[in-house]
Amino acid sequence: MSETEHEPDVTVDSRGATCPGPLMDLIGKVKESDPGTVIELQTSDDGSKSDVPEWLDEAGHDLLEVVDHDDYWSMYVETN
Amino acid sequence: MTEHIVVVGGGTGGTVLANRLAEKLGPEIERGDARVTLVSDDPDHVYKPTFLYVPFGKKTVEDAKRPLSDLVDRAVDIEIDRVTGIDTDGKRLSLRDGGSMAYDQLALALGAQLVPEELPGLAEGGHHFYGPDGADALRDEMAEFTEGHLVLSVIGTPHMCPAAPVEFVMMADAWFRERGLREDVEITYTYPIQRAHAIQNVADWASEAFEERDINVETFFNADEVDPEDGVLHSMEGKELDYDLLVGIPPHKGSDLVTEAGLGDDGWADVDKHTLESDHAEDVYVLGDLADVPTSKAGSVAHYEAGAVADRIASRTRGQTPTATYDGKTVCFIESGMDEATFVEFEYGSTPTVREPSKPVHWAKLGYNESYWLTARGLL
Numbered sequence: 296m297s298e299t300e301h302e303p304d305v306t307v308d309s310r311g312a313t314c315p316g317p318l319m320d321l322i323g324k325v326k327e328s329d330p331g332t333v334i335e336l337q338t339s340d341d342g343s344k345s346d347v348p349e350w351l352d353e354a355g356h357d358l359l360e361v362v363d364h365d366d367y368w369s370m371y372v373e374t375n
Numbered sequence: 376m377t378e379h380i381v382v383v384g385g386g387t388g389g390t391v392l393a394n395r396l397a398e399k400l401g402p403e404i405e406r407g408d409a410r411v412t413l414v415s416d417d418p419d420h421v422y423k424p425t426f427l428y429v430p431f432g433k434k435t436v437e438d439a440k441r442p443l444s445d446l447v448d449r450a451v452d453i454e455i456d457r458v459t460g461i462d463t464d465g466k467r468l469s470l471r472d473g474g475s476m477a478y479d480q481l482a483l484a485l486g487a488q489l490v491p492e493e494l495p496g497l498a499e500g501g502h503h504f505y506g507p508d509g510a511d512a513l514r515d516e517m518a519e520f521t522e523g524h525l526v527l528s529v530i531g532t533p534h535m536c537p538a539a540p541v542e543f544v545m546m547a548d549a550w551f552r553e554r555g556l557r558e559d560v561e562i563t564y565t566y567p568i569q570r571a572h573a574i575q576n577v578a579d580w581a582s583e584a585f586e587e588r589d590i591n592v593e594t595f596f597n598a599d600e601v602d603p604e605d606g607v608l609h610s611m612e613g614k615e616l617d618y619d620l621l622v623g624i625p626p627h628k629g630s631d632l633v634t635e636a637g638l639g640d641d642g643w644a645d646v647d648k649h650t651l652e653s654d655h656a657e658d659v660y661v662l663g664d665l666a667d668v669p670t671s672k673a674g675s676v677a678h679y680e681a682g683a684v685a686d687r688i689a690s691r692t693r694g695q696t697p698t699a700t701y702d703g704k705t706v707c708f709i710e711s712g713m714d715e716a717t718f719v720e721f722e723y724g725s726t727p728t729v730r731e732p733s734k735p736v737h738w739a740k741l742g743y744n745e746s747y748w749l750t751a752r753g754l755l
Protein backbone atom coordinates (compact mmCIF):
# COMPACT_ATOMS: atom_id res chain seq x y z
CA MET A 296 0.00 0.00 0.00
CA SER A 297 1.32 3.45 -0.91
CA GLU A 298 1.79 6.19 1.63
CA THR A 299 0.62 9.76 1.35
CA GLU A 300 1.36 12.92 3.28
CA HIS A 301 -2.23 14.15 2.97
CA GLU A 302 -4.44 13.92 6.03
CA PRO A 303 -8.06 14.05 4.80
CA ASP A 304 -10.72 15.94 6.77
CA VAL A 305 -13.35 13.69 5.25
CA THR A 306 -13.32 10.43 3.34
CA VAL A 307 -15.87 9.52 0.70
CA ASP A 308 -16.02 5.80 0.07
CA SER A 309 -17.37 5.25 -3.44
CA ARG A 310 -15.69 1.92 -4.00
CA GLY A 311 -17.88 -0.40 -6.02
CA ALA A 312 -19.93 2.43 -7.52
CA THR A 313 -19.75 2.90 -11.27
CA CYS A 314 -19.49 6.12 -13.21
CA PRO A 315 -20.73 8.75 -12.49
CA GLY A 316 -21.37 7.62 -8.89
CA PRO A 317 -17.93 8.53 -7.48
CA LEU A 318 -17.89 11.96 -9.17
CA MET A 319 -21.42 12.73 -7.95
CA ASP A 320 -20.49 11.59 -4.43
CA LEU A 321 -17.51 13.95 -4.54
CA ILE A 322 -19.59 16.86 -5.88
CA GLY A 323 -22.12 16.31 -3.08
CA LYS A 324 -19.35 16.39 -0.47
CA VAL A 325 -17.67 19.47 -1.97
CA LYS A 326 -21.04 21.24 -1.91
CA GLU A 327 -21.34 20.85 1.85
CA SER A 328 -17.66 21.53 2.67
CA ASP A 329 -15.95 24.78 3.64
CA PRO A 330 -13.07 26.06 1.50
CA GLY A 331 -9.77 24.42 2.41
CA THR A 332 -11.30 21.04 3.22
CA VAL A 333 -9.22 18.05 2.16
CA ILE A 334 -11.41 15.23 0.83
CA GLU A 335 -10.24 11.72 0.10
CA LEU A 336 -12.35 10.10 -2.61
CA GLN A 337 -11.98 6.35 -2.70
CA THR A 338 -13.00 4.96 -6.07
CA SER A 339 -12.58 1.69 -7.93
CA ASP A 340 -14.01 3.08 -11.17
CA ASP A 341 -11.38 3.66 -13.81
CA GLY A 342 -13.40 6.54 -15.31
CA SER A 343 -12.90 8.62 -12.14
CA LYS A 344 -9.26 9.18 -13.08
CA SER A 345 -10.37 11.36 -15.99
CA ASP A 346 -13.78 12.75 -15.01
CA VAL A 347 -12.80 13.84 -11.50
CA PRO A 348 -9.80 15.99 -12.60
CA GLU A 349 -11.90 17.42 -15.44
CA TRP A 350 -14.63 18.53 -13.03
CA LEU A 351 -12.15 19.89 -10.46
CA ASP A 352 -10.64 21.98 -13.22
CA GLU A 353 -14.06 23.27 -14.23
CA ALA A 354 -15.13 24.04 -10.66
CA GLY A 355 -11.77 25.44 -9.53
CA HIS A 356 -10.75 22.94 -6.85
CA ASP A 357 -7.37 21.23 -6.54
CA LEU A 358 -6.36 17.64 -7.04
CA LEU A 359 -3.54 17.11 -4.56
CA GLU A 360 -2.63 13.53 -5.27
CA VAL A 361 -3.86 10.20 -6.57
CA VAL A 362 -2.70 7.16 -4.66
CA ASP A 363 -2.99 3.76 -6.32
CA HIS A 364 -3.99 1.03 -3.89
CA ASP A 365 -4.29 -2.45 -5.30
CA ASP A 366 -8.00 -2.48 -5.92
CA TYR A 367 -8.96 1.18 -5.69
CA TRP A 368 -7.61 4.72 -5.94
CA SER A 369 -7.57 7.45 -3.33
CA MET A 370 -7.97 10.87 -4.90
CA TYR A 371 -7.07 13.72 -2.55
CA VAL A 372 -8.94 16.93 -3.28
CA GLU A 373 -8.75 20.35 -1.66
CA THR A 374 -11.72 22.71 -2.00
CA ASN A 375 -11.27 26.41 -2.79
CA MET B 376 -47.46 -20.88 13.27
CA THR B 377 -48.40 -18.35 10.65
CA GLU B 378 -45.50 -16.68 8.83
CA HIS B 379 -46.32 -12.97 8.68
CA ILE B 380 -44.88 -11.23 5.63
CA VAL B 381 -45.17 -7.46 5.70
CA VAL B 382 -44.64 -5.32 2.61
CA VAL B 383 -44.35 -1.57 3.21
CA GLY B 384 -45.16 0.83 0.36
CA GLY B 385 -48.06 0.68 -2.10
CA GLY B 386 -46.11 1.93 -5.14
CA THR B 387 -44.72 -0.08 -8.01
CA GLY B 388 -42.38 -2.33 -6.01
CA GLY B 389 -44.72 -3.01 -3.08
CA THR B 390 -47.83 -3.62 -5.14
CA VAL B 391 -46.21 -5.99 -7.61
CA LEU B 392 -44.52 -7.81 -4.73
CA ALA B 393 -47.72 -8.21 -2.68
CA ASN B 394 -49.55 -9.64 -5.70
CA ARG B 395 -46.70 -12.00 -6.57
CA LEU B 396 -46.63 -13.25 -2.99
CA ALA B 397 -50.38 -13.87 -3.05
CA GLU B 398 -49.91 -15.90 -6.20
CA LYS B 399 -46.86 -17.87 -5.06
CA LEU B 400 -48.10 -18.52 -1.55
CA GLY B 401 -51.77 -19.12 -2.44
CA PRO B 402 -51.99 -22.55 -0.80
CA GLU B 403 -50.02 -21.47 2.29
CA ILE B 404 -52.25 -18.41 2.76
CA GLU B 405 -55.34 -20.57 2.31
CA ARG B 406 -54.13 -23.03 4.97
CA GLY B 407 -53.25 -20.21 7.36
CA ASP B 408 -49.52 -21.00 7.24
CA ALA B 409 -48.72 -17.56 5.80
CA ARG B 410 -50.23 -14.11 5.84
CA VAL B 411 -49.30 -11.12 3.65
CA THR B 412 -49.96 -7.53 4.76
CA LEU B 413 -49.36 -4.48 2.58
CA VAL B 414 -48.91 -1.29 4.63
CA SER B 415 -49.07 2.01 2.76
CA ASP B 416 -49.72 5.58 3.82
CA ASP B 417 -51.79 6.33 0.71
CA PRO B 418 -55.02 4.47 -0.13
CA ASP B 419 -54.19 5.08 -3.81
CA HIS B 420 -51.44 3.58 -5.87
CA VAL B 421 -49.72 6.36 -7.79
CA TYR B 422 -48.09 5.58 -11.14
CA LYS B 423 -45.51 8.35 -11.43
CA PRO B 424 -44.54 7.99 -15.12
CA THR B 425 -47.91 9.61 -15.92
CA PHE B 426 -46.61 12.92 -14.51
CA LEU B 427 -44.32 13.42 -17.53
CA TYR B 428 -47.39 13.97 -19.71
CA VAL B 429 -49.23 16.33 -17.34
CA PRO B 430 -47.29 19.55 -18.17
CA PHE B 431 -48.25 19.11 -21.83
CA GLY B 432 -51.93 18.62 -21.05
CA LYS B 433 -51.87 15.02 -22.34
CA LYS B 434 -52.72 13.39 -19.00
CA THR B 435 -54.03 14.53 -15.65
CA VAL B 436 -52.76 13.79 -12.16
CA GLU B 437 -55.98 11.82 -11.57
CA ASP B 438 -54.98 9.48 -14.42
CA ALA B 439 -51.98 8.42 -12.31
CA LYS B 440 -54.06 7.11 -9.41
CA ARG B 441 -56.00 3.92 -8.70
CA PRO B 442 -57.26 2.65 -5.35
CA LEU B 443 -54.90 0.00 -3.97
CA SER B 444 -57.92 -2.12 -3.12
CA ASP B 445 -58.65 -2.44 -6.88
CA LEU B 446 -55.10 -3.53 -7.67
CA VAL B 447 -54.15 -5.84 -4.86
CA ASP B 448 -55.14 -9.51 -4.62
CA ARG B 449 -57.83 -10.18 -2.03
CA ALA B 450 -55.59 -12.66 -0.28
CA VAL B 451 -53.45 -9.69 0.84
CA ASP B 452 -54.49 -7.61 3.87
CA ILE B 453 -54.21 -3.88 3.14
CA GLU B 454 -53.42 -1.58 6.04
CA ILE B 455 -53.52 2.16 5.34
CA ASP B 456 -51.12 3.62 7.86
CA ARG B 457 -47.69 5.20 7.95
CA VAL B 458 -44.68 3.30 9.27
CA THR B 459 -42.83 5.52 11.75
CA GLY B 460 -40.18 3.14 13.05
CA ILE B 461 -38.53 -0.18 12.25
CA ASP B 462 -37.08 -2.40 14.97
CA THR B 463 -35.18 -5.12 13.13
CA ASP B 464 -34.06 -6.89 16.34
CA GLY B 465 -37.58 -7.12 17.76
CA LYS B 466 -38.98 -7.59 14.22
CA ARG B 467 -41.65 -4.98 14.73
CA LEU B 468 -42.89 -1.84 12.96
CA SER B 469 -44.32 1.23 14.70
CA LEU B 470 -47.33 2.71 12.98
CA ARG B 471 -48.59 6.29 13.08
CA ASP B 472 -52.23 5.42 13.66
CA GLY B 473 -52.26 1.88 14.85
CA GLY B 474 -49.66 0.96 17.46
CA SER B 475 -47.23 -1.63 16.15
CA MET B 476 -47.05 -4.65 13.87
CA ALA B 477 -44.86 -7.74 14.18
CA TYR B 478 -43.32 -9.39 11.11
CA ASP B 479 -41.40 -12.53 10.28
CA GLN B 480 -40.17 -11.27 6.91
CA LEU B 481 -40.20 -7.62 5.88
CA ALA B 482 -39.95 -5.96 2.47
CA LEU B 483 -39.51 -2.20 2.23
CA ALA B 484 -40.54 -0.34 -0.94
CA LEU B 485 -40.90 3.22 0.34
CA GLY B 486 -39.68 4.92 -2.83
CA ALA B 487 -37.65 8.14 -2.94
CA GLN B 488 -38.66 11.50 -1.44
CA LEU B 489 -38.30 14.87 -3.16
CA VAL B 490 -36.42 17.51 -1.17
CA PRO B 491 -36.41 20.72 -3.26
CA GLU B 492 -35.70 22.70 -0.08
CA GLU B 493 -32.13 21.34 -0.11
CA LEU B 494 -31.27 23.85 -2.84
CA PRO B 495 -31.71 27.48 -1.79
CA GLY B 496 -34.39 29.20 -3.87
CA LEU B 497 -35.51 26.11 -5.76
CA ALA B 498 -38.87 25.66 -4.04
CA GLU B 499 -39.75 29.34 -4.71
CA GLY B 500 -38.14 29.76 -8.12
CA GLY B 501 -38.42 26.38 -9.80
CA HIS B 502 -41.02 23.98 -11.13
CA HIS B 503 -40.92 20.23 -11.62
CA PHE B 504 -43.03 17.32 -12.85
CA TYR B 505 -41.84 14.71 -10.32
CA GLY B 506 -44.91 14.82 -8.08
CA PRO B 507 -48.63 15.53 -8.50
CA ASP B 508 -48.66 19.13 -7.26
CA GLY B 509 -45.50 20.04 -9.15
CA ALA B 510 -46.83 18.56 -12.39
CA ASP B 511 -50.14 20.43 -12.07
CA ALA B 512 -48.46 23.76 -11.35
CA LEU B 513 -46.04 23.26 -14.26
CA ARG B 514 -48.98 22.48 -16.55
CA ASP B 515 -50.44 25.92 -15.77
CA GLU B 516 -47.06 27.64 -16.31
CA MET B 517 -46.47 25.86 -19.61
CA ALA B 518 -49.94 26.78 -20.89
CA GLU B 519 -49.14 30.47 -20.34
CA PHE B 520 -45.54 30.30 -21.53
CA THR B 521 -45.32 31.70 -25.04
CA GLU B 522 -41.85 33.20 -25.14
CA GLY B 523 -38.60 33.25 -23.19
CA HIS B 524 -35.95 30.88 -21.86
CA LEU B 525 -36.99 27.47 -20.56
CA VAL B 526 -34.20 25.91 -18.53
CA LEU B 527 -34.35 22.29 -17.42
CA SER B 528 -31.71 21.62 -14.82
CA VAL B 529 -30.90 18.16 -13.50
CA ILE B 530 -30.13 19.07 -9.91
CA GLY B 531 -30.74 15.94 -7.85
CA THR B 532 -28.71 12.81 -8.50
CA PRO B 533 -29.58 10.10 -8.07
CA HIS B 534 -33.09 10.89 -9.27
CA MET B 535 -36.05 8.82 -10.42
CA CYS B 536 -36.17 7.78 -14.05
CA PRO B 537 -32.90 9.11 -15.45
CA ALA B 538 -34.53 9.38 -18.88
CA ALA B 539 -37.32 11.76 -17.86
CA PRO B 540 -35.34 15.05 -18.02
CA VAL B 541 -34.13 14.23 -21.55
CA GLU B 542 -37.67 13.27 -22.51
CA PHE B 543 -39.10 16.46 -21.06
CA VAL B 544 -36.95 18.81 -23.16
CA MET B 545 -37.51 16.78 -26.33
CA MET B 546 -41.25 16.79 -25.72
CA ALA B 547 -41.18 20.52 -24.93
CA ASP B 548 -39.33 21.18 -28.18
CA ALA B 549 -41.95 19.25 -30.19
CA TRP B 550 -44.84 20.76 -28.24
CA PHE B 551 -43.74 24.37 -28.77
CA ARG B 552 -43.11 23.60 -32.47
CA GLU B 553 -46.60 22.15 -32.84
CA ARG B 554 -48.02 25.29 -31.34
CA GLY B 555 -45.93 27.57 -33.56
CA LEU B 556 -44.04 29.04 -30.60
CA ARG B 557 -40.63 27.41 -30.88
CA GLU B 558 -39.03 30.49 -32.49
CA ASP B 559 -39.80 32.46 -29.36
CA VAL B 560 -38.82 29.81 -26.82
CA GLU B 561 -35.17 29.02 -26.12
CA ILE B 562 -34.58 25.66 -24.42
CA THR B 563 -31.51 24.79 -22.33
CA TYR B 564 -30.75 21.48 -20.61
CA THR B 565 -28.12 21.25 -17.86
CA TYR B 566 -26.42 18.13 -16.46
CA PRO B 567 -23.96 17.69 -13.55
CA ILE B 568 -21.22 15.70 -15.28
CA GLN B 569 -19.13 16.18 -18.44
CA ARG B 570 -21.75 14.76 -20.81
CA ALA B 571 -25.51 15.01 -21.27
CA HIS B 572 -26.39 11.78 -19.44
CA ALA B 573 -24.81 9.33 -16.99
CA ILE B 574 -25.01 6.51 -19.52
CA GLN B 575 -22.48 7.21 -22.28
CA ASN B 576 -24.62 5.89 -25.15
CA VAL B 577 -27.69 7.81 -24.01
CA ALA B 578 -25.49 10.91 -23.71
CA ASP B 579 -24.17 10.49 -27.27
CA TRP B 580 -27.65 9.94 -28.67
CA ALA B 581 -29.19 12.83 -26.71
CA SER B 582 -26.40 15.28 -27.62
CA GLU B 583 -26.95 14.65 -31.29
CA ALA B 584 -30.73 14.91 -30.98
CA PHE B 585 -30.41 18.14 -28.94
CA GLU B 586 -28.21 19.67 -31.60
CA GLU B 587 -30.66 18.80 -34.36
CA ARG B 588 -33.48 20.36 -32.37
CA ASP B 589 -31.63 23.46 -31.29
CA ILE B 590 -31.73 22.57 -27.58
CA ASN B 591 -28.74 24.11 -25.75
CA VAL B 592 -26.73 21.86 -23.43
CA GLU B 593 -24.68 22.92 -20.41
CA THR B 594 -22.58 20.11 -18.92
CA PHE B 595 -20.62 20.18 -15.65
CA PHE B 596 -23.44 22.27 -14.27
CA ASN B 597 -24.25 21.65 -10.59
CA ALA B 598 -26.83 24.17 -9.48
CA ASP B 599 -26.09 25.59 -6.07
CA GLU B 600 -28.58 28.43 -5.83
CA VAL B 601 -31.70 29.76 -7.51
CA ASP B 602 -32.36 33.48 -7.43
CA PRO B 603 -36.14 33.65 -8.01
CA GLU B 604 -36.17 37.45 -7.90
CA ASP B 605 -33.85 37.96 -10.87
CA GLY B 606 -34.53 34.60 -12.51
CA VAL B 607 -30.95 33.37 -12.33
CA LEU B 608 -29.63 29.86 -11.72
CA HIS B 609 -26.12 29.74 -10.26
CA SER B 610 -23.80 26.74 -10.45
CA MET B 611 -20.96 25.44 -8.28
CA GLU B 612 -18.73 25.84 -11.32
CA GLY B 613 -19.36 29.59 -11.27
CA LYS B 614 -21.76 29.68 -14.22
CA GLU B 615 -25.00 31.66 -14.35
CA LEU B 616 -28.09 31.00 -16.44
CA ASP B 617 -30.94 33.49 -16.84
CA TYR B 618 -34.28 31.72 -17.01
CA ASP B 619 -37.89 32.67 -17.54
CA LEU B 620 -39.20 29.22 -16.66
CA LEU B 621 -37.06 26.89 -14.57
CA VAL B 622 -37.82 23.18 -14.47
CA GLY B 623 -35.52 21.69 -11.83
CA ILE B 624 -35.26 17.97 -11.20
CA PRO B 625 -35.28 18.26 -7.39
CA PRO B 626 -32.78 16.63 -5.04
CA HIS B 627 -34.02 13.22 -3.86
CA LYS B 628 -33.49 11.40 -0.61
CA GLY B 629 -34.18 7.94 0.72
CA SER B 630 -35.94 7.56 4.05
CA ASP B 631 -35.12 8.63 7.60
CA LEU B 632 -36.57 5.29 8.67
CA VAL B 633 -33.64 3.59 6.95
CA THR B 634 -31.07 5.69 8.77
CA GLU B 635 -32.81 5.38 12.14
CA ALA B 636 -33.13 1.60 11.78
CA GLY B 637 -29.44 1.26 10.85
CA LEU B 638 -30.24 -0.07 7.37
CA GLY B 639 -28.06 2.50 5.59
CA ASP B 640 -26.39 5.68 6.78
CA ASP B 641 -27.54 8.13 4.09
CA GLY B 642 -31.21 7.18 3.80
CA TRP B 643 -30.68 4.71 0.94
CA ALA B 644 -30.73 1.09 2.08
CA ASP B 645 -27.59 -1.03 1.75
CA VAL B 646 -28.51 -4.36 0.17
CA ASP B 647 -26.95 -7.21 -1.72
CA LYS B 648 -27.54 -6.17 -5.33
CA HIS B 649 -28.58 -9.69 -6.37
CA THR B 650 -30.66 -10.92 -3.41
CA LEU B 651 -31.91 -7.47 -2.25
CA GLU B 652 -31.45 -8.65 1.33
CA SER B 653 -30.36 -5.97 3.76
CA ASP B 654 -26.64 -5.89 4.62
CA HIS B 655 -27.56 -4.99 8.18
CA ALA B 656 -30.58 -7.02 9.31
CA GLU B 657 -32.04 -10.51 9.00
CA ASP B 658 -35.24 -11.14 7.06
CA VAL B 659 -35.36 -7.62 5.65
CA TYR B 660 -35.54 -7.00 1.90
CA VAL B 661 -35.49 -3.62 0.23
CA LEU B 662 -36.61 -3.01 -3.34
CA GLY B 663 -37.41 -0.16 -5.70
CA ASP B 664 -36.01 3.35 -5.47
CA LEU B 665 -35.07 3.00 -1.80
CA ALA B 666 -32.49 0.26 -2.43
CA ASP B 667 -28.95 1.37 -3.18
CA VAL B 668 -28.13 -0.79 -6.19
CA PRO B 669 -26.02 0.25 -9.18
CA THR B 670 -28.81 0.79 -11.67
CA SER B 671 -31.51 3.38 -12.42
CA LYS B 672 -34.27 4.38 -10.02
CA ALA B 673 -36.98 3.12 -12.37
CA GLY B 674 -40.31 1.37 -12.17
CA SER B 675 -39.03 -1.44 -14.37
CA VAL B 676 -36.29 -2.09 -11.80
CA ALA B 677 -38.81 -2.19 -8.93
CA HIS B 678 -40.97 -4.55 -10.99
CA TYR B 679 -38.18 -7.04 -11.82
CA GLU B 680 -36.80 -6.86 -8.29
CA ALA B 681 -40.26 -7.68 -6.92
CA GLY B 682 -40.19 -10.94 -8.90
CA ALA B 683 -36.91 -12.02 -7.30
CA VAL B 684 -37.90 -10.92 -3.80
CA ALA B 685 -41.29 -12.71 -4.02
CA ASP B 686 -39.51 -15.90 -4.98
CA ARG B 687 -37.01 -15.62 -2.15
CA ILE B 688 -39.65 -14.84 0.47
CA ALA B 689 -41.87 -17.69 -0.76
CA SER B 690 -38.96 -20.15 -0.57
CA ARG B 691 -38.09 -19.07 2.96
CA THR B 692 -41.72 -19.37 4.01
CA ARG B 693 -41.72 -22.96 2.80
CA GLY B 694 -38.48 -23.67 4.62
CA GLN B 695 -36.52 -23.93 1.35
CA THR B 696 -33.26 -22.26 0.41
CA PRO B 697 -34.01 -19.28 -1.87
CA THR B 698 -32.19 -19.24 -5.19
CA ALA B 699 -33.88 -16.48 -7.25
CA THR B 700 -31.77 -13.38 -7.86
CA TYR B 701 -32.09 -10.03 -9.60
CA ASP B 702 -29.58 -9.49 -12.39
CA GLY B 703 -29.92 -5.71 -12.73
CA LYS B 704 -32.44 -5.81 -15.58
CA THR B 705 -33.55 -2.27 -16.40
CA VAL B 706 -35.79 -1.11 -19.21
CA CYS B 707 -36.36 2.56 -19.93
CA PHE B 708 -38.55 3.89 -22.67
CA ILE B 709 -37.39 7.33 -23.81
CA GLU B 710 -39.85 9.72 -25.47
CA SER B 711 -37.96 11.72 -28.10
CA GLY B 712 -40.82 14.00 -29.12
CA MET B 713 -44.60 14.01 -28.92
CA ASP B 714 -45.04 11.00 -31.19
CA GLU B 715 -41.85 8.97 -31.26
CA ALA B 716 -39.73 7.16 -28.71
CA THR B 717 -36.87 4.76 -28.22
CA PHE B 718 -35.81 2.49 -25.36
CA VAL B 719 -32.76 1.10 -23.63
CA GLU B 720 -32.41 -2.23 -21.89
CA PHE B 721 -29.47 -3.40 -19.81
CA GLU B 722 -28.30 -5.46 -16.85
CA TYR B 723 -25.56 -5.09 -14.25
CA GLY B 724 -22.27 -4.58 -16.05
CA SER B 725 -23.72 -4.29 -19.57
CA THR B 726 -23.76 -1.20 -21.75
CA PRO B 727 -27.09 -0.17 -23.23
CA THR B 728 -27.45 0.83 -26.86
CA VAL B 729 -29.99 3.38 -28.03
CA ARG B 730 -32.05 2.44 -31.08
CA GLU B 731 -33.41 4.81 -33.71
CA PRO B 732 -36.58 6.44 -32.28
CA SER B 733 -39.83 5.36 -33.90
CA LYS B 734 -43.58 5.85 -33.65
CA PRO B 735 -44.29 2.21 -32.68
CA VAL B 736 -42.06 2.56 -29.61
CA HIS B 737 -43.96 5.71 -28.60
CA TRP B 738 -47.22 3.75 -28.86
CA ALA B 739 -45.61 0.90 -26.94
CA LYS B 740 -44.71 3.29 -24.12
CA LEU B 741 -48.24 4.68 -23.96
CA GLY B 742 -49.55 1.13 -24.24
CA TYR B 743 -47.32 0.02 -21.38
CA ASN B 744 -48.59 2.90 -19.29
CA GLU B 745 -52.17 1.77 -19.94
CA SER B 746 -51.49 -1.90 -19.36
CA TYR B 747 -49.45 -0.98 -16.28
CA TRP B 748 -52.60 -1.42 -14.23
CA LEU B 749 -52.54 -5.08 -15.23
CA THR B 750 -48.82 -5.31 -14.46
CA ALA B 751 -49.37 -3.95 -10.97
CA ARG B 752 -52.14 -6.49 -10.45
CA GLY B 753 -49.64 -9.21 -11.30
CA LEU B 754 -51.48 -10.17 -14.47
CA LEU B 755 -48.68 -9.26 -16.89
Ligand SMILES: Cc1cc2nc3c(=O)[nH]c(=O)nc-3n(C[C@H](O)[C@H](O)[C@H](O)COP(=O)(O)OP(=O)(O)OC[C@H]3O[C@@H](n4cnc5c(N)ncnc54)[C@H](O)[C@@H]3O)c2cc1C
Pocket residue numbers: 383384385386387388389414415416417420421422423424425426427456457458459484485486487504505506535536539662663664665672673674675676677706707708
Ligand atom coordinates in the same frame (compact mmCIF):
# COMPACT_ATOMS: atom_id res chain seq x y z
C1 LIG C 1 -41.96 11.94 -13.80
C2 LIG C 1 -41.53 10.53 -13.62
C3 LIG C 1 -41.48 9.68 -14.73
C4 LIG C 1 -41.08 8.37 -14.59
N1 LIG C 1 -41.05 7.59 -15.71
C5 LIG C 1 -40.67 6.29 -15.61
C6 LIG C 1 -40.66 5.45 -16.76
O1 LIG C 1 -41.01 5.85 -17.87
N2 LIG C 1 -40.24 4.17 -16.61
C7 LIG C 1 -39.84 3.67 -15.41
O2 LIG C 1 -39.46 2.49 -15.32
N3 LIG C 1 -39.86 4.45 -14.28
C8 LIG C 1 -40.26 5.74 -14.35
N4 LIG C 1 -40.28 6.53 -13.22
C9 LIG C 1 -39.76 6.00 -11.94
C10 LIG C 1 -40.77 5.15 -11.19
O3 LIG C 1 -41.97 5.83 -11.03
C11 LIG C 1 -40.18 4.78 -9.83
O4 LIG C 1 -38.89 4.25 -10.01
C12 LIG C 1 -41.05 3.73 -9.13
O5 LIG C 1 -42.29 4.30 -8.80
C13 LIG C 1 -40.36 3.19 -7.88
O6 LIG C 1 -41.20 2.30 -7.20
P1 LIG C 1 -41.12 2.13 -5.63
O7 LIG C 1 -42.07 1.03 -5.31
O8 LIG C 1 -39.73 2.02 -5.21
O9 LIG C 1 -41.66 3.52 -5.02
P2 LIG C 1 -42.99 4.32 -5.25
O10 LIG C 1 -43.70 3.88 -6.48
O11 LIG C 1 -42.62 5.75 -5.12
O12 LIG C 1 -43.91 3.91 -4.01
C14 LIG C 1 -43.57 4.21 -2.67
C15 LIG C 1 -44.78 3.89 -1.81
O13 LIG C 1 -44.42 3.90 -0.43
C16 LIG C 1 -45.41 4.60 0.31
N5 LIG C 1 -44.72 5.06 1.54
C17 LIG C 1 -43.65 5.89 1.61
N6 LIG C 1 -43.28 6.05 2.90
C18 LIG C 1 -44.12 5.30 3.65
C19 LIG C 1 -44.23 5.05 5.06
N7 LIG C 1 -43.39 5.59 5.95
N8 LIG C 1 -45.21 4.22 5.50
C20 LIG C 1 -46.08 3.65 4.61
N9 LIG C 1 -46.00 3.84 3.27
C21 LIG C 1 -45.04 4.66 2.80
C22 LIG C 1 -45.89 5.68 -0.64
O14 LIG C 1 -47.15 6.18 -0.30
C23 LIG C 1 -45.93 4.88 -1.96
O15 LIG C 1 -47.13 4.16 -2.06
C24 LIG C 1 -40.71 7.87 -13.31
C25 LIG C 1 -40.76 8.69 -12.19
C26 LIG C 1 -41.17 10.01 -12.33
C27 LIG C 1 -41.23 10.89 -11.12
